[in-house]
Amino acid sequence: MVENLILLLENPVALLDLILQGLMMGAVFALIAYGMALVWGVMNIINITQGEFVILGGFVAFYFSEWGISPLLAVPMAALILYVIATGLYLTPIHGLVFANRLRPWLLAAGVFVASAAGFFVSGASLVPAVKESVANWGSLAPAVAIGVDSLLVTIPVMFVVGGGLYTTVLRHIVGRDLFTSILATFGISIFLQQFMNEALTADVEIANHGLDTWSFVGGDITIEQIRLIALIFALLIGVLLALYMRKSRAGQAIRATAQNPRAARIMGIDTDRVYARTYALNAAICGSAGALVAMIWAVQAYGGLVYTLRAFMVVIFAGLGNLVGVIVAGLGLGVAENLAGFILGLEFQIAFVFGLLVVVLIYRRIRLSFARKVLS
Amino acid sequence: MSVMLEVTSVSKNFGGVVANRDISIRIEQGEIVGLIGPNGSGKTTLFNSIVGYHPVDAGSITFEGREITRLRVPKIARLGLLRTFQQTRIFGKMTCMENMAVSLPNRQEGLMAAFSRLSTAAIDRAEELLEFVGLHSKRHLRGGDLSFGQQKLLEFAMALMNEPRMLLLDEPTAGINPTLINGLIDRLQRANQQLGITLLVIEHNMRVIMNLAERIYCLAHGQLLAEGEPSAIQNDQRVIDAYLGAS
Amino acid sequence: MSAGGIQRDPFNRTTLLILLAIAAIGIAGPFVAADFTKQLTIFWVMVLISYTWDTMGGQMGYNSFGNIVFFGVGMYASAIVQIAPYTDLTAYTAAGGQGSALVLDLGQYFLGLGLGALAAGVSGLLVAVIVGSGILGLRGHYFAIGTLALSIFAAEMVSGWELVGGGSGITMPGYPGTTIASEQEKTLIFYFLCFALAGTAFSLLQWLYSTRFGLAINAIRDDEDKAEAMGIKTARYKTMAWAISGFFLGICGALYGNLLIHVDPRDTAFDGAGLGVWMVLMVVLGGKGTFWGPLIGAVLFHVTKELFWSYLLGLQYIALGILIVVIVVFFPEGIMGWFRAHYPHWFGEKVEPAKEAGEASS
Numbered sequence: 001m002v003e004n005l006i007l008l009l010e011n012p013v014a015l016l017d018l019i020l021q022g023l024m025m026g027a028v029f030a031l032i033a034y035g036m037a038l039v040w041g042v043m044n045i046i047n048i049t050q051g052e053f054v055i056l057g058g059f060v061a062f063y064f065s066e067w068g069i070s071p072l073l074a075v076p077m078a079a080l081i082l083y084v085i086a087t088g089l090y091l092t093p094i095h096g097l098v099f100a101n102r103l104r105p106w107l108l109a110a111g112v113f114v115a116s117a118a119g120f121f122v123s124g125a126s127l128v129p130a131v132k133e134s135v136a137n138w139g140s141l142a143p144a145v146a147i148g149v150d151s152l153l154v155t156i157p158v159m160f161v162v163g164g165g166l167y168t169t170v171l172r173h174i175v176g177r178d179l180f181t182s183i184l185a186t187f188g189i190s191i192f193l194q195q196f197m198n199e200a201l202t203a204d205v206e207i208a209n210h211g212l213d214t215w216s217f218v219g220g221d222i223t224i225e226q227i228r229l230i231a232l233i234f235a236l237l238i239g240v241l242l243a244l245y246m247r248k249s250r251a252g253q254a255i256r257a258t259a260q261n262p263r264a265a266r267i268m269g270i271d272t273d274r275v276y277a278r279t280y281a282l283n284a285a286i287c288g289s290a291g292a293l294v295a296m297i298w299a300v301q302a303y304g305g306l307v308y309t310l311r312a313f314m315v316v317i318f319a320g321l322g323n324l325v326g327v328i329v330a331g332l333g334l335g336v337a338e339n340l341a342g343f344i345l346g347l348e349f350q351i352a353f354v355f356g357l358l359v360v361v362l363i364y365r366r367i368r369l370s371f372a373r374k375v376l377s
Numbered sequence: 378m379s380v381m382l383e384v385t386s387v388s389k390n391f392g393g394v395v396a397n398r399d400i401s402i403r404i405e406q407g408e409i410v411g412l413i414g415p416n417g418s419g420k421t422t423l424f425n426s427i428v429g430y431h432p433v434d435a436g437s438i439t440f441e442g443r444e445i446t447r448l449r450v451p452k453i454a455r456l457g458l459l460r461t462f463q464q465t466r467i468f469g470k471m472t473c474m475e476n477m478a479v480s481l482p483n484r485q486e487g488l489m490a491a492f493s494r495l496s497t498a499a500i501d502r503a504e505e506l507l508e509f510v511g512l513h514s515k516r517h518l519r520g521g522d523l524s525f526g527q528q529k530l531l532e533f534a535m536a537l538m539n540e541p542r543m544l545l546l547d548e549p550t551a552g553i554n555p556t557l558i559n560g561l562i563d564r565l566q567r568a569n570q571q572l573g574i575t576l577l578v579i580e581h582n583m584r585v586i587m588n589l590a591e592r593i594y595c596l597a598h599g600q601l602l603a604e605g606e607p608s609a610i611q612n613d614q615r616v617i618d619a620y621l622g623a624s
Numbered sequence: 625m626s627a628g629g630i631q632r633d634p635f636n637r638t639t640l641l642i643l644l645a646i647a648a649i650g651i652a653g654p655f656v657a658a659d660f661t662k663q664l665t666i667f668w669v670m671v672l673i674s675y676t677w678d679t680m681g682g683q684m685g686y687n688s689f690g691n692i693v694f695f696g697v698g699m700y701a702s703a704i705v706q707i708a709p710y711t712d713l714t715a716y717t718a719a720g721g722q723g724s725a726l727v728l729d730l731g732q733y734f735l736g737l738g739l740g741a742l743a744a745g746v747s748g749l750l751v752a753v754i755v756g757s758g759i760l761g762l763r764g765h766y767f768a769i770g771t772l773a774l775s776i777f778a779a780e781m782v783s784g785w786e787l788v789g790g791g792s793g794i795t796m797p798g799y800p801g802t803t804i805a806s807e808q809e810k811t812l813i814f815y816f817l818c819f820a821l822a823g824t825a826f827s828l829l830q831w832l833y834s835t836r837f838g839l840a841i842n843a844i845r846d847d848e849d850k851a852e853a854m855g856i857k858t859a860r861y862k863t864m865a866w867a868i869s870g871f872f873l874g875i876c877g878a879l880y881g882n883l884l885i886h887v888d889p890r891d892t893a894f895d896g897a898g899l900g901v902w903m904v905l906m907v908v909l910g911g912k913g914t915f916w917g918p919l920i921g922a923v924l925f926h927v928t929k930e931l932f933w934s935y936l937l938g939l940q941y942i943a944l945g946i947l948i949v950v951i952v953v954f955f956p957e958g959i960m961g962w963f964r965a966h967y968p969h970w971f972g973e974k975v976e977p978a979k980e981a982g983e984a985s986s
Contacts, residue, residue, distance in 0.1 A: 046765060173953045179765040180687050184908065185952040187901060192945025199938060306897065310776070313769055348791075352780030358773040362766050363758045370761070428853070454855035466853075468846035470913075471839070479839040480854055491837045491864065520846075539854055 004344045017222045018339050024228040026335020027235035028290050028297070030328045032308055033315035034239060035286035041321045042259040042279045043175045048186040049166075050312050051305025052193040053284045056162065057291025058300030059197060062206045162288075167280040175276050176262075190305065198302035205301040231293040238289060243324060255279055307351060311338075314358045317365060380442070381406045381543050381575045382427070382458070387436030389419075389426050396422040398599045399436070404543070409569050409576045411590030413583075413610075415620050418596040420579045421463060424545050428460045429453045441542065455484055457542035461549065463579075465529045469521030473512060473531055476520050477503035480538040503538060510534045510564060526553050530561075537568060543575040544568075550582050558582070562589055587611060595619065639915070646919075647823070654815045661811050663930060665883060668818040670906065670926050672825050672876050674918035676869040677903040679829055682912035683838070684865050685845030686760070690771025691873055692900030693778045696893030697751050698744030698874025699881035700782065703794050705743040706736035706882075710797075717789040730800050741878045748874020752866040760862045763848070775896030782889035793888025796881055814883050821879065825872045830915070832868070841865055845913070902929075909951045911960025920959055 008015045032054060039047045166189065174185045214225045246252035258265040258275045266272050294300060294308075315334055319326030337357065342350040382404040389397040397419045404410050412420050426433045429449045438446045440458050448456075468476050478495050507513045510530040515523065520531060529549065536544055549565065550558050562585060568574050580586035586593065587607040595603045595610060597619035603610060610616055650668075654661040673691070681687045707716055710728065728736065755774065762770050783791040799810035832838055840861045843851040851858055881887045891898070902925065910921025928947065932940040957965060964970075 046769070170949055170953070177956065180768060181952055181956060183765065183768055184901075184904065185949055188945045188948025188952065190945070191897070191941045191948070195939065195941035195945070199942075306776075310769075310773060317766070346784075348784045349780070352777055352784065355773040355777040355780065359759070359770055359777060362762055362770040362773075366761050366766070449852075450849075451852045451855055451857060454853055459855075460853060462850070462853075466847050466850040468843050468850065470846050471842055475839060475842070479836075479843045479851075479856070481836075483855055483857065488860075491840070491861065492832070492835045494835055535854065 022336030022339030030331025053287035057288030058295030414596035698877030702740030702878030744878035752870030911958030
């Protein structure tokens with residue numbers, strides 16, 4: 001460990017490289033953390049499922065890189081389209097007129113969700129090889145970059161829909177309860193999703209092929225993969241768009257109002273139920289886009305989500321709720337710290353470092369608060 | 378008479394807000410002293426500072442001659458300085474008797490004391506105090522099932538059970554049915570006279586505090602505005618102005 | 625029913641009879657249903673981890689996702705004590721810890737087991753005290769997430785510890801004898817060990833709840849700030865509660881490890897997302913802070929889980945996930961909690977039927 005540290009200090013270029021990689025990593029963490037902060041701040045839910053959304057988004061990206069366009073896609077896509085309609089119906093003002101009671105859209109959404117899940121199950125085992133064969137026959141239909149970008153563009157709305165569906169069926173009952181309940185409930189959803197992905201999609205570790213280059217500087221000592229830079233830019237872009245959305249749009253303002261005082265928001269005519277559904281779906285979309293990036297930069301695996309959840313949690317509690325800039329800074333900082341730790345302590349201890357750091361951050365935060373004792377705990 | 382509580386030039390800020398500025402008060406043993414002032418004048422903050430809920434930015438606080446400025450809540454409570462809460466806090470899922478039982482004083486508690494069972498003497502005392510506040514018939518009900526006023530009485534009984542030397546009461550009559558306030562005043566006075574407990578009481582109800590307190594401090598805008606006997610305070614123009622918002 | 629005017633003693637006649645019946649079933653179990661002895665052993669493990677979790681989460685209000693750390697620490701502490709005196713530990717783990725490399729006779733085995741269990745209990749207790757000094761200062765969900773992170777941290781750290789086999793784990797010494805009879809003997813012995821441990825822990829905890837300790841931790845649960853304001857030494861009680869849990873969980877981990885023979889840090893010892901969360905779920909299902917709750921929760925959960933694992937393999941976590949959500953959404957108070965809300969008189973709780981006039985009410 002000490003040798004590695006000395007090695008770094010003697011090689012400022014290597015150090016710079018590690019820091020750069022860490023920053024680009026951290027951008028993705030910051031994005032996921034922002035989504036978590038959103039759900040936490042607005043709905044008082046700590047979303048343990050966050051990591052699974054990321055992985056799910058990554059899988060969508062992976063499949064899109066694998067498939068291009070294929071007729072077999074119609075099976076799940078049709079189910080998803082129906083699902084969009086169901087969720088969309090729930091989210092539009094029409095539902096109050098069309099549906100006499102609030103139960104039917106719930107049932108419809110649940111039904112479609114189960115149907116598409118069944119569809120995935122039934123076709124899952126034979127889906128991938130069949131699709132691969134089809135792509136081989138038809139050929140790749142888009143240049144590599146376009147596929148990568150397409151992955152992102154599709155992932156986002158797909159995840160939005162998944163998140164909205166989950167809200168309709170489960171989370172609506174959790175909002176307003178205590179945080180511990182939300183931890184348990186979202187934990188339940190996460191293990192559900194983990195095995196679902198493992199069985200319906202694939203148990204393998206998968207990468208989404210982006211086909212982009214790597215720039216190298218300083219004679220190969222500093223490398224910047226284009227995809228990582230794109231990820232950084234995307235993350236910042238999405239962050240800015242989100243900030244604008246929250247500040248300028250009616251929906252965003254409704255979300256902020258509901259976060260501050262749900263009762264007052266309801267009195268003002270805001271449909272808080274819809275706001276919550278939209279917020280949760282938005283978070284899923286954010287995670288999805290982050291996940292697409294993750295699949296392109298690193299890899300995704302069905303059971304690999306928890307680390308992302310806890311990283312996001314760490315960033316949020318370090319930055320504090322409602323502190324967007326803090327989340328970005330903390331996210332970037334975590335990326336750098338983790339990358340450095342991976343080098344100094346060795347890769348096998350990188351995850352241990354992340355979780356150990358979380359514990360330390362929590363204790364540090366507690367000590368700091370207790371010294372200040374400005375607030376009643 | 379000895380000095381029970383001495384607060385010297387205590388100040389406390391919260392971010393940019395000055396909650397208490399340079400406040401000095403002194404309470405003698407056995408007194409009943411009132412603390413009044415319009416909303417936001419810093420009364421509860423002063424209480425919180427005294428009992429160690431948060432650190433003070435400046436000044437010192439001594440209790441029975443002992444410096445307590447840097448001590449925390451549990452330690453100060455064990456020294457015999459208790460407080461009740463404005464929003465009335467009791468242990469909701471435990472019965473009244475259990476609330477009383479857990480309020481037993483634990484001054485010198487060795488490790489083995491944690492495993493002790495409740496003595497008959499303690500049970501008798503608990504029932505006695507519940508009788509004193511009029512909750513004896515409700516003693517096996519859960520604390521959370523009591524009405525707000527009953528919870529206030531329970532909190533008071535719990536405080537007495539803890540055998541404090543001094544009690545800081547934060548608006549003890551707030552939210553109480555006016556017809557029952559006299560009973561509460563009576564009990565406060567009896568606690569003071571029979572049990573020898575020194576009282577410092579925050580109150581908004583002028584009738585109550587003027588009848589109960591021997592001396593009154595008035596805060597406004599975080600500072601000490603006036604001090605004196607009830608009749609003097611009642612007629613102090615500065616106090617009247619503070620309440621009516623003239624200053 | 626009441627002990628000195630305060631009804632903290634649940635040991636009335638009905639309760640005692642039921643407990644005796646359970647004890648009888650427990651003793652008869654492995655003889656009546658010999659094929660299920662291993663499942664029954666695990667059942668008692670579940671009962672123990674439920675009741676020890678309930679001390680923290682149900683009685684004290686500190687929802688810990690990290691109790692599994694003591695379980696794993698105990699397991700590994702015991703492994704070290706059981707192996708190291710008889711052979712070189714480094715060589716043992718380097719060789720993949722083949723159980724056959726360590727052949728013990730009955731006396732050695734039980735000596736190792738006994739000392740191992742003791743070391744396990746003490747280790748669990750010490751870890752609780754040391755780690756608790758930092759973590760027990762956290763409140764609410766921070767404590768929950770912090771302990772979850774702790775459990776994964778422990779798993780990862782032990783996975784990197786080559787002395788005990790790292791990620792591949794370590795093998796406990798095998799029970800002396802290679803015949804079927806000795807295998808049955810082992811199964812029986814461990815059944816009764818786990819049963820006895822569960823029974824001991826349960827009894828000790830119920831006794832503790834009837835003392836000042838019980839009152840204090842309930843007060844901490846209901847309002848920790850108020851408890852502090854009344855002068856209660858909250859830090860001490862919190863540490864005691866965790867230390868007691870740690871002690872029993874440590875021993876339990878040692879027994880469980882010996883039952884499984886081969887243990888590894890992520891899936892067996894520090895199974896944070898598995899056993900570590902199940903203990904929470906069992907108690908939530910049964911009813912936090914109740915007398916029977918953890919037991920009922922353990923029974924229902926264990927049976928359901930065994931069914932899922934037997935008939936829904938490949939989908940068992942999907943089913944479990946749904947079960948968890950159903951429990952959390954529809955049974956937040958747990959089964960016992962539901963009963964208590966609807967039939968409080970069954971629990972000896974008094975409720976006023978109607979508002980009485982002229983009382984001290986407002």
